[in-house]
Amino acid sequence: MTPPPLGRPRNKDGPAFDPALDDTELAAVRDALARGRWTEARRLLAETGEDWDRRGHRLVVLAEGAASSAWAREWQLAEPDSPDAAALLACATVCRAVRGQEIPEVARAACLTAARMAPADPTPWLGILILARRTGTDDERVRAFDQVRARHRDHHHAHHLMAACLAEHQTGDRDDPLHEVYDFASWAAEQAPADSPLAVLPVVAHAERYRVLARAGVEPHDPARSGHWATRRARQVMKAAFDWWLEWDVDDGTAHPRRKVDLNYLAHAKLHEGRPAEAAALLTRIGPHATQAPWSYPDQDARKAFRAARRAALGSA
Template identity: 85%
Template sequence: MTPPPPLGRPRNKDGPAFDPALDDTALAAARDALARGRWADARQLLARTGDDWDRRGHRLVALGRPPTAAAWAREWQLAEPDSPDAAALLAFATVFRALGGKDAPDAARALCLAAGRMAPRDPTPWLGALVLARRTGTDDERVRAFDQVRARHRDHHHAHHLMAACLAEHQDGDRDDPLHEVYDFAAWAAEQAPADSPLAVLPVVAHAERYRVLARAGLEPGDPARSGHWRTRRARQVMKSAFDWWLEWDVDEDAADAPDTAGSSHPRRKVDLNFLAHAKLHEGRTAEAAALLTRIGPHATPAPWSYPGQDPGAAFRAARRAALGAG
């Protein structure tokens, strides 16, 4: 899914700076009010969020980032010492202070654990512990925090992305390893996720995270957009991951032939089978593509992408002729 546009567009030499609130206007308003000491707005926002765990995690991350968040979260907790929301906000604010060198990591970790005890079903305090452990903890601490998040919400979007980043940062040797553990983790997570989960794209994220690490180590060009290397080998790796997990993911014969539901985002719709057919064309699996095109019928359209050196139109026409001949 394409990220939403930033609320503000400050620019610097490194490119645009995105607002952590993204397009959540209610969150941006509560964060700005919190900066002025009005913690009641954050209180109302978190109460409305309820147990939408992915949204709650995003909102607490954004609310906890500003430098003044800890002071106002502490004031809120003094007023409402039994509030799990106040405890969670103070934990996140202290995590970010610890990452900035202004508080001890042990203090931030203790606050995350305390917030977790106040709301045992909530994965969000453990998300705070994972944010902290990524920079200050051991591998065991990172895995434990991730496991605790997943035990409470197994498809937690942010936690899976954080864990992919943590694993991608393990660098042995002076080159990329196609069997790197981050790729196995991303494939496993995508397999485990339900059929409409955004975690299907995690294998693509794994490639992007590995590229970030390799570029930082000087093992890949710093600007992939200007690199022919990116547009060939690395681009094919990323696109193949997208084909394998976004398009081919969890398609079975019975569900694929079921009547389409208007407005459905399910990957078994005919349009997604059409994408899958074209992915197979680009991989040279013409017979499989022809079989899919036969099932899809007149819905099939020319491919919206291509690999370097391949003519998607010619491949499509050849498979279409084979499909019609087989029929």
Template identity: 80%
Template sequence: MTPPPPLGRHRNKDGLTFDPALDDTELATVRDALARGRWADARQLLARTGDDWDRRGHRLVVLAEAPTSATWARDWLLAEPDSPDAATLLACAGVLRCLAGKETPETAHALCLAAARLAPRDPTPWLAVLILARRTGTADERVRAFDQVRARHRDHHHAHHLMAACLAERQEGDRDDPLHEVYDFAAWAAEQAPADSPLAVLPVVAHAERYRALARAGLEPGDPARSAHWTTRRARQVMKAAFDWWLEWDIDEDTADGTDTTTAATAHPRRKVDLNYLAHAKLHEGRLAEAAALLTRIGPHVTRVPWTYPDRDPAAAFRAARRTALGAT
């Protein structure tokens, strides 16, 4: 399952960029082609993606990030007025243009509704509405958009992570509430998800998102290591959430006698948590030592990245954790 991309690219002082396409090399190639006006490549990619809704949402948002995507999506839509792929790409591009201050929320929202009419089964136009509502809408509008996504794909992980971020940002009073609604939402979503769903780690993400919101409100220090509250009671809550859902995601490819079990009924089932998600949750808590240990354990399969933390540079955090891991070996 491909994770959703971060909303925008991040650049740090050494000039390295973080690629939202992640390990989807086919997507990266098509994105470059789209930037040159070759929208037929995007049409073929999305046709091959089919109704893999998580991957489709990821690919459309990444394709929409290019500055010229809206232009080429309009050209595509002129050539194929009934194309749901063209309409949804234009909707995603319109939302990202709105977040960049280049489009009005009303225009972006209208593009999303037009795409939804052409593709009534596709959750992606409603994912775009949710991305838009997070920045420009009301709490009710976010909930309605999330419900529309979930009605079409109940385990849509990008939508769930966005809702966790939205809920975590609600703040009443001048202190944290251990019964905050984001924790209930995350626990409910994890319980509802299938056993092999990445949503199982949402309770951990909820704690990380909540700390981010508290730090932004000035109720916790920007560095979690300086927070006595976080490193004591809250740390225990986070670790409990982690271990409640902690099961490795790997499937053993071979048994002791060399029999291949990956295609047989005896294969080990995919389990609840992808350790990549937990590692990146640690990164965004600022707990680099623990993240480094996880990244080392995962090895070359680190493909999951955070996407709901616009104030942090995941590329820099990733490199820092890797340096820590290499120094410990």
């Protein structure tokens, strides 16, 4: 369910990709569950609590095992009121449905049962979104995503899944720079909190589109032979997204990502309000390099606008 990281070989001779990532405790519990020791999964999920991103990741990884649904059913028989057992069974049933081993309606029903047992948990709706990506309609995918976001608005896995779903809409024989996946990724980056990895979702959108275009034969399977990543727009998107994620400012001893962007916008607001001295102070704090927001259009030169605004503010102060 989790896509391979960018740059990793995807062929069978490449290094193995472990969906558990660096969660060594999850990897150990997954191995224990494969041997029928579901009590360790119960402990892990109880410790995870309401860390929804981590809970979703852990449940999906645990659910991918070939025997996970069987052991989840055994757990549920022992503890029929356990929302964790219901969530694991729901995700495992979704995995089976995606592999063609279960009827999609059965998987969806299991997810809805788990959702009723834990109304605040976005994970059962994440399961429905995973299922809808393979077997559902556009409306079903959007509804599932909205349900996840209503419970945890910055759910990383759900946003990555929606980017993948939207990227798979291919109506022509070329890439469209106005494709909806780019708008979605830009919107999500704009909405994300200051410390969210969703700031790099515009880069993910480009990677997902390239995957779809290569599969359709529009782009070569080797990215090095493609112009997709060499276009001005692609370079701007990647640079802006990583600037957005990596640039920091320190306030009261605390480092805040994206603060430079916030200050940049605030400085321009002060300038337009006729308060040039305050704008000049903010622009001085930002430093000589403006940060271009990841949803900026390629025909807008953020740095040029920044320098003009800075000169205007400092000249009026």
